[in-house]
Amino acid sequence: MIPSLFKRFTTGDGQHTLGTWKLSVWFLRLCGTGESTKITVGLLVLLLASGVALLQPWPLKLVVDSVLGTHPPTTLLNNLTTVDSPLTTFFTNPKIALLFLLCVGILLIQVLMGGMTVMSTYILVAVGLRMVFRLRCRLFNHLQRLSLAFHDTTTVGDSLYRVTWDTYCVQSWFNSGIIPALTASFTLVGIGVIMLSLDWVLTLVALAIGIPLILLIRTLDQPMTTRSMKFHERESTISSRVQETLTGIRAVQAFGREQFESQRFQNHAHDSLMANLRLTILQSGSQAVVGLLLALGTTLVVWIGASRVLSGHLTVGDVVLLVSYVAMLYKPLETLAYTATTIQSAAASGRRVLALLEATPDVRDAPEAVGIPASSAYAISFENISFQYNNERPVLRNLSLEIPPDHCMAIVGPSGAGKTTLANLLLRFYDPTEGRILLNGHDIRHVTVQSLRDQVAIVLQEPVLFCSTIRENIAYGLPSASFEDIQSAAESAGAHRFISALPGGYDTEIGERGVMLSGGQRQRIAMARAFLKDAPILIMDEPTSALDTETEQQLLQALDRLMKGRTTIIIAHRLSTIRKAHRIMVLQDGQITEQGTHHELLQQGQGYARLYHTQFDNHPMPIGQG
Numbered sequence: 001m002i003p004s005l006f007k008r009f010t011t012g013d014g015q016h017t018l019g020t021w022k023l024s025v026w027f028l029r030l031c032g033t034g035e036s037t038k039i040t041v042g043l044l045v046l047l048l049a050s051g052v053a054l055l056q057p058w059p060l061k062l063v064v065d066s067v068l069g070t071h072p073p074t075t076l077l078n079n080l081t082t083v084d085s086p087l088t089t090f091f092t093n094p095k096i097a098l099l100f101l102l103c104v105g106i107l108l109i110q111v112l113m114g115g116m117t118v119m120s121t122y123i124l125v126a127v128g129l130r131m132v133f134r135l136r137c138r139l140f141n142h143l144q145r146l147s148l149a150f151h152d153t154t155t156v157g158d159s160l161y162r163v164t165w166d167t168y169c170v171q172s173w174f175n176s177g178i179i180p181a182l183t184a185s186f187t188l189v190g191i192g193v194i195m196l197s198l199d200w201v202l203t204l205v206a207l208a209i210g211i212p213l214i215l216l217i218r219t220l221d222q223p224m225t226t227r228s229m230k231f232h233e234r235e236s237t238i239s240s241r242v243q244e245t246l247t248g249i250r251a252v253q254a255f256g257r258e259q260f261e262s263q264r265f266q267n268h269a270h271d272s273l274m275a276n277l278r279l280t281i282l283q284s285g286s287q288a289v290v291g292l293l294l295a296l297g298t299t300l301v302v303w304i305g306a307s308r309v310l311s312g313h314l315t316v317g318d319v320v321l322l323v324s325y326v327a328m329l330y331k332p333l334e335t336l337a338y339t340a341t342t343i344q345s346a347a348a349s350g351r352r353v354l355a356l357l358e359a360t361p362d363v364r365d366a367p368e369a370v371g372i373p374a375s376s377a378y379a380i381s382f383e384n385i386s387f388q389y390n391n392e393r394p395v396l397r398n399l400s401l402e403i404p405p406d407h408c409m410a411i412v413g414p415s416g417a418g419k420t421t422l423a424n425l426l427l428r429f430y431d432p433t434e435g436r437i438l439l440n441g442h443d444i445r446h447v448t449v450q451s452l453r454d455q456v457a458i459v460l461q462e463p464v465l466f467c468s469t470i471r472e473n474i475a476y477g478l479p480s481a482s483f484e485d486i487q488s489a490a491e492s493a494g495a496h497r498f499i500s501a502l503p504g505g506y507d508t509e510i511g512e513r514g515v516m517l518s519g520g521q522r523q524r525i526a527m528a529r530a531f532l533k534d535a536p537i538l539i540m541d542e543p544t545s546a547l548d549t550e551t552e553q554q555l556l557q558a559l560d561r562l563m564k565g566r567t568t569i570i571i572a573h574r575l576s577t578i579r580k581a582h583r584i585m586v587l588q589d590g591q592i593t594e595q596g597t598h599h600e601l602l603q604q605g606q607g608y609a610r611l612y613h614t615q616f617d618n619h620p621m622p623i624g625q626g
């Protein structure tokens with residue numbers, strides 16, 4: 001699990017004090033489970049390839065010393081190219097035979113190296129990509145479980161960027177960071193050993209360049225991280241802007257705000273450009289300094305090496321070998337220098353992913369939580385509930401309410417009174433600041449969230465539809481439902497007629513957020529979904545506000561049947577919707593101001609009565625019960 005040393009998540013800035021190294025190791029262990037065999041094989045092949053690469057300068061050295069020069073070749077080569085060898089049938093001159101052998105050697109080294117590099121890259125990149133896959137799935141899974149309080153304070157675009165792009169950090173660490181660093185270190189050691197055996201003074205001079213290189217890397221570590229973080233934050237702001245504008249595209253176009261949105265987007269895009277530029281300048285500046293250090297090293301080695309040939313301490317072939325190795329020596333040093341940068345910039349992404357991963361849902365199962373004991377109907381009681389969003393002003397104040405099982409409670413009141421909030425608390429989208437909510441006497445904080453939500457079917461004030469067919473949208477809460485059940489739920493919600501009239505019927509694709517449908521049609525599909533779920537508690541938040549009077553009447557008739565044997569809460573603005581309710585509660589400013597049957601409330605002659613008279617003075621509301 002997430003190590004306890006991480007601090008609690010704070011709204012999206014992702015500032016962690018955790019070191020880059022610990023962070024990357026932690027992530028790689030998290031995502032690399034089950035990959036150790038693949039990693040070992042890939043790494044072995046890669047190291048073998050690096051070993052073969054170290055042989056590269058040898059054929060040339062031997063050509064210079066033993067073919068062109070007079071130095072005798074090694075015993076093995078000598079045996080291969082003189083009297084008894086099959087080569088002598090083709091080449092009478094042993095020097096030409098040796099030359100042929102060495103040329104074949106050059107090609108063979110390349111072929112071996114190429115083949116092994118391709119193989120190891122394939123194995124290791126596949127590992128890296130699978131790590132990204134695992135991290136993404138994990139992050140998405142976590143993200144959709146976070147409480148609404150988290151999502152209220154985080155933009156969708158930001159989370160989108162973290163799931164889509166920041167998750168590549170594990171691949172960067174692995175495939176562009178750790179693996180190249182390992183091979184580079186291996187190569188460095190190999191070259192060092194070979195060079196030391198040839199000339200230790202020269203080797204030490206060449207290696208001395210490593211010290212300022214390492215100092216440079218350490219100095220640039222902090223500014224590089226900061227700039228890289230800034231750049232990622234700007235990029236994520238861009239995706240938030242695009243997301244928000246496109247989601248609200250109707251409003252943008254209807255109010256003619258395209259110019260304004262373009263300008264706003266341009267500002268953010270410009271910020272990102274500048275952040276990227278600042279990062280790039282720092283990177284290329286450091287590359288220039290690295291290049292200069294490398295050139296300095298080469299100069300020293302050429303100087304000393306040539307002097308040693310002049311004084312007769314080294315052969316020409318040795319110098320060829322040394323210069324080749326010096327050239328090869330700087331390559332892994334350079335790799336190590338850039339590896340640090342890669343790891344740093346991946347760490348910026350990693351910290352952003354971690355910030356999401358360690359955000360804990362405010363609403364979660366208590367340690368001893370059990371499933372709520374099943375019942376066909378629940379008594380609901382709100383006991384002294386107070387609640388506020390994000391420490392702002394209180395929305396509900398010391399509210400108490402009893403709803404007996406099988407009853408229908410209507411909640412009316414002006415908008416902003418806290419009606420939807422009450423439903424949010426019952427579903428545990430948020431937990432109350434004070435007080436408790438009981439279902440059949442069980443505190444909903446002591447039962448599992450899943451079992452609680454299983455008991456409730458809700459029609460949200462703003463219907464949420466998914467980009468899929470009507471059939472799948474209705475069956476969203478009960479994917480195993482038969483087509484007959486789906487159809488009869490749609491009939492109850494007064495949706496069957498318009499669905500059948502669509503060219504594709506129940507299999508019609510309704511587009512993102514159901515844009516192909518009217519507000520009332522969306523509402524009815526959302527209602528069919530709730531009916532299909534057939535849960536003991538039914539909550540309807542202003543279900544008829546988007547419906548015409550005729551559809552409303554149809555729906556209310558269906559409700560008669562649906563309410564039987566369930567506890568129902570209807571939140572409504574239109575009083576015609578609540579005529580079937582057993583009791584009515586008036587909510588105002590987060591407090592219950594009136595409560596009773598329709599007749600009782602009319603007799604009290606207060607807010608409810610006034611509301612009733614403004615809505616029904618010409619056509620009195622038909623009252624069924626009360």
Ligand SMILES: Nc1ncnc2c1ncn2[C@@H]1O[C@H](COP(=O)(O)OP(=O)(O)O)[C@@H](O)[C@H]1O
Pocket residue numbers: 152389390395413414415416417418419420421422
């Ligand atoms: N997610 C939220 N974050 C902060 N404040 C909210 C949130 N949702 C609602 N509110 C505020 O809480 C109050 C009650 O809202 P709500 O319960 O939706 O009212 P109603 O459904 O009665 O119209 C309003 O003042 C609203 O601005």
Ligand SMILES: [Mg+2]
Pocket residue numbers: 419420421461541
């Ligand atoms: Mg509401």
